[in-house]
Amino acid sequence: MSDEAIHKAVDAARTFLQNDAERRAYINRELAILDYNSDHRDAFEEGEAKGRAEGRKEGEAKGRKEGEERLGMLMSLLLKENRQDDVAKAASDADFREKLFKEYGI
Template sequence: MSGATIKKAVNDTDIFMMDFEERLKYINRQMAIMDYHTDMRVSREEGHKAGLEEGHKAGRVEGEKNADRRTAMNMLKAKEPIEKITQYTSLTEAEIHELSKEI
């Protein structure tokens, strides 16, 4: 930048700072920009938190399903009747029949 360009920028800034209405518009624009960035950050954080909660919930459900499958497999190996297995697990008869094919 040339010295003349810098001098003009400083002069324009001085004029801007003297004009109350322009300064107020500038401050309001800056506040709106900061509000926007804050809203975006908060929204990302909330979305991340909701995603984690949903993931944990899905993981718990899958973990419980796996535990039921293991229980059913053990009961099948012990020759327990399917009706009894459905009572002790959340598996359906069809799911238990599928598991019995793996033994």
């Protein structure tokens, strides 16, 4: 910047700082901008948290349903093949149940 431009800027700042009404208006505008940005950020974060909670709830319900269907299918196949002992063991032994899921491709 040239010396002349710098002097004009300094004169404008000095004039601005001497005018109480302009200075208060400027400060109020800046505070309003800060408040707006803060409110906007808070609303975004609240919406994001709500969306995550809803997604988690839907995911849990879907996972529960899929798990129940998978277990029901396994029990059905085992009973169809008269594997009652395996039904009882699968009900209480998660590792055995996983082995049976793989065996039946479920």
